[in-house]
Amino acid sequence: MSEIITLAHGSGGKLTHQLIQGIFQKHFRNDWLLEGGDSAVLETLPGQMAFTTDSYVIHPLFFKGGNIGKLAICGTVNDLAVCGAIPRYISCGWIIEEGFPLGELEEIAESMASTAQEAGVSIVTGDTKVVPRGCADKLFLNTSGVGFIPEGLQLSTALIRPGDRVIVTGTIGDHGTAILIEREQLRVETELASDCAPLNGMLELVTASMSGAVRLMRDPTRGGVATTLNEFTEGQGFGIRLEESTLPVKGEVSGLCGMLGMDPLYIANEGKAILVVDGAQADRVMELLRSHPFGRDAAVIGEVVADHPGKVYMRTLAGGNRIIDVLVGDQLPRIC
Amino acid sequence: MSEIITLAHGSGGKLTHQLIQGIFQKHFRNDWLLEGGDSAVLETLPGQMAFTTDSYVIHPLFFKGGNIGKLAICGTVNDLAVCGAIPRYISCGWIIEEGFPLGELEEIAESMASTAQEAGVSIVTGDTKVVPRGCADKLFLNTSGVGFIPEGLQLSTALIRPGDRVIVTGTIGDHGTAILIEREQLRVETELASDCAPLNGMLELVTASMSGAVRLMRDPTRGGVATTLNEFTEGQGFGIRLEESTLPVKGEVSGLCGMLGMDPLYIANEGKAILVVDGAQADRVMELLRSHPFGRDAAVIGEVVADHPGKVYMRTLAGGNRIIDVLVGDQLPRIC
Structure with missing residues (x-):
């Protein structure tokens, strides 16, 4: 050959x-x-x-x-x-x-x-x-x-209701940031790697034993967590409130994003899922996720709320509220 | 927008x-x-x-x-x-x-x-x-x-035996030749168009009523009829003998191929199928194919034979036999 x-x-x-x-x-x-x-x-x-x-x-x-x-x-x-x-x-x-x-x-x-x-x-x-x-x-x-x-498993936006929790299965922005460092050949001393991973094993841990607790799942790739959450709320009678203090972001990712004026909420992930789950069962879902190697850094990052229907907003570290809209334009072409 | x-x-x-x-x-x-x-x-x-x-x-x-x-x-x-x-x-x-x-x-x-x-x-x-x-x-x-x-339908090279007939559902080489004319902006006065068509309706006519008659079907796209037939015979205990006189080729296609030193047998089709069928039921299969607009020019072009196992050969118009091998190199890149 x-x-x-x-x-x-x-x-x-x-x-x-x-x-x-x-x-x-x-x-x-x-x-x-x-x-x-x-x-x-x-x-x-x-x-x-x-x-x-x-x-x-x-x-x-x-x-x-x-x-x-x-x-x-x-x-x-x-x-x-x-x-x-x-x-x-x-x-x-x-x-x-x-x-x-x-x-x-x-x-x-x-x-x-x-x-x-x-x-x-x-x-x-x-x-x-x-x-x-x-x-x-x-x-x-x-x-x-x-x-x-599997028979009986139902996931749908229609199941989401106020009080549900929003979980992300690990740190956000790793993939997009790692690609950016690679592509621009930034001289950054870092161990940061793409989070690229097959999530089916981890998610099956949850759906196999707690299918009734899960409303909806999505992987926040292009457009990041912000865009995915907006897809959940668009046209719906509920909103989502994020807590900035709970967002799992690696120091290297937040540092580099700060330098470049980018926001980890909009950066692509390739080994993370977002789950909307029944608030009463969120702790048990978190336990299952954290028991899996790909879910060690899972975090509850927000809650489904009745106010701000159709919108995603974030209670910031400073104590204010900020609307999190979908991505306009493209931060990083050819990210996946 | x-x-x-x-x-x-x-x-x-x-x-x-x-x-x-x-x-x-x-x-x-x-x-x-x-x-x-x-x-x-x-x-x-x-x-x-x-x-x-x-x-x-x-x-x-x-x-x-x-x-x-x-x-x-x-x-x-x-x-x-x-x-x-x-x-x-x-x-x-x-x-x-x-x-x-x-x-x-x-x-x-x-x-x-x-x-x-x-x-x-x-x-x-x-x-x-x-x-x-x-x-x-x-x-x-x-x-x-x-x-x-559909339940019970079985198609496999293993079902092919000597005496089976090889049918092509219409004229060969139309797609590749039409693309070549278009691409090279050849100044040829022609009505020739790509044969690009969805064949499922026509093939279901046959498989719905005569599934037992059909051994194998394939669409001869890249590499053309010659390559597809070689895929049928490769490593098998039978050969295929084509009859050049029966090959349905439009005059414009054979003319242009002659000029350019190309062979319609190797030219891509996008609206043709090859069927290997039970010899005893070939006439009835041909009737069904010809009753469909995409099968009007269907023809029996050859027979499965016990000699030349693993090979495709053609009895030429001149009366000789020519081995038809698979395509080597690429006549027309980006044909599909």
């Missing part, structure tokens, strides 16, 4: 087959993929399924805490998991720029395979396109995913 | 929401998409499902017979249909270059919506990324799809 990707790797012919066998089938090894059909033929489970898609255009491809491959599995697994689904099947579409190093492609595929294993999902079908030099920036990935929703 | 796509349209914030509401939800209108969750929550059917993905990087985006949006629906619907599945749910991932005209985006979305309607599928979930100018060539799309396989 040559050392770089050529247009012929995307032709559907001999080199495409070599690429599929030599890298994708080797690392993603499962019977569905080996079948090599136009679609994977899979068993369904009765009831409801979740179906999601995300394209990944992150720059740079490799960063502290992961790479585009790990991200593409985590992001899609998390989109399924926050809907209450048990993630099961993943598809992978590659758009590769001619000249991309095969070694890096394999490293990315390896990450996808090990993250998929960690999350308990199988990469069952895929597609590879190669575009001429200059027509894409190195590599874009798409992963779509299918998961099955 | 501004007239072009800006980076903020991909931020996950206000402009992303406007884009989703103003274009995607407007055209793809269905309850799942309106839900606006991280995943669509859908009913499953018991038994088996097919799951597939394809990214589309075609250049140019608009061509005679369709555009990238129509293609993205047809390609994914067809990948499900040739597996015997009834296509049902489609996801759509957009990677858009900053500066892309919103009017063209809407035109593409309209095509997707009307093709989805024609095929009986719903676009239930999506994702939008915007990359800075120069980081992608205008627009790439990914569609993934889920379909459900």
Whole structure:
């Protein structure tokens, strides 16, 4: 196999087959993929399924805490998991720029395979396109995913009521800040890494034993916690009040954001979920979350309130109230 | 809404929401998409499902017979249909270059919506990324799809035996040749258009009433009929003999291919299927196919044979035999 990707790797012919066998089938090894059909033929489970898609255009491809491959599995697994689904099947579409190093492609595929294993999902079908030099920036990935929703589990904005608590499963802004440091090659001494992680195991701890306590879950990626919370309240008869003092933010993240005039509430996370839970059961949910490695820093950050319907606001450290609107413009393009 | 796509349209914030509401939800209108969750929550059917993905990087985006949006629906619907599945749910991932005209985006979305309607599928979930100018060539799309396989339908290479007939559902090479004319702005007076079409309706005519007659189906896209047939025979105990005299090729396609030294057998199709069927039932299958508008030019082009195991060969017009190997290199990059 040559050392770089050529247009012929995307032709559907001999080199495409070599690429599929030599890298994708080797690392993603499962019977569905080996079948090599136009679609994977899979068993369904009765009831409801979740179906999601995300394209990944992150720059740079490799960063502290992961790479585009790990991200593409985590992001899609998390989109399924926050809907209450048990993630099961993943598809992978590659758009590769001619000249991309095969070694890096394999490293990315390896990450996808090990993250998929960690999350308990199988990469069952895929597609590879190669575009001429200059027509894409190195590599874009798409992963779509299918998961099955346990019977009886219901999550909906309609279940939310005043008194419910808002939980975030860990520190906020880590992913976006880590990417920014990497991209701008800021000379910052830091151990900060992307939080990129598959959250399904942790969330299943909660939904399996306390499904009635959970109203809604969401992963605050692009647009950050602020945008996700606004999606909860938009057009609704309730508001959300955050307590600034309870927001879990790493010192490095708040320091860098302060320097750059950015707000961690708007910065993308890739290994965090927000849960709205029954206020009476919030303590027990917190215990379960904190028992999981990805939930050690979980915190109750706010409460659903009857005042300010449709709005998110924050009681600040100074004691005032500040409206937290959705993101306008884009702080960090190509963050995922 | 501004007239072009800006980076903020991909931020996950206000402009992303406007884009989703103003274009995607407007055209793809269905309850799942309106839900606006991280995943669509859908009913499953018991038994088996097919799951597939394809990214589309075609250049140019608009061509005679369709555009990238129509293609993205047809390609994914067809990948499900040739597996015997009834296509049902489609996801759509957009990677858009900053500066892309919103009017063209809407035109593409309209095509997707009307093709989805024609095929009986719903676009239930999506994702939008915007990359800075120069980081992608205008627009790439990914569609993934889920379909459900009727109980008892079995399609497999293992069912193929000598005496089976090979059918193609219409003229070959139309898509690739039409794109080539468009791209190179060849000054050819022609009505030739891409054959881009959703084939599920036509194929269900056959599988619904004659499922036992069909061994295997595949859509000969990249790499063309030659590559698809080689996928059938690779490593198998049978060969396939084509009859050159029976290949349905439009005069314009054979003419242009002759001029350019290309072979229609290797040129991509986007509205054709190949079926391997029981020889004794081939006539009836042909009748069903020809009763459908997309199958009017269906033809039996060859036979499964015991000699030349693992190989595809063609009895040529001149009376000789020629081995038809898989595509090496790439005749036409970015054909789909």
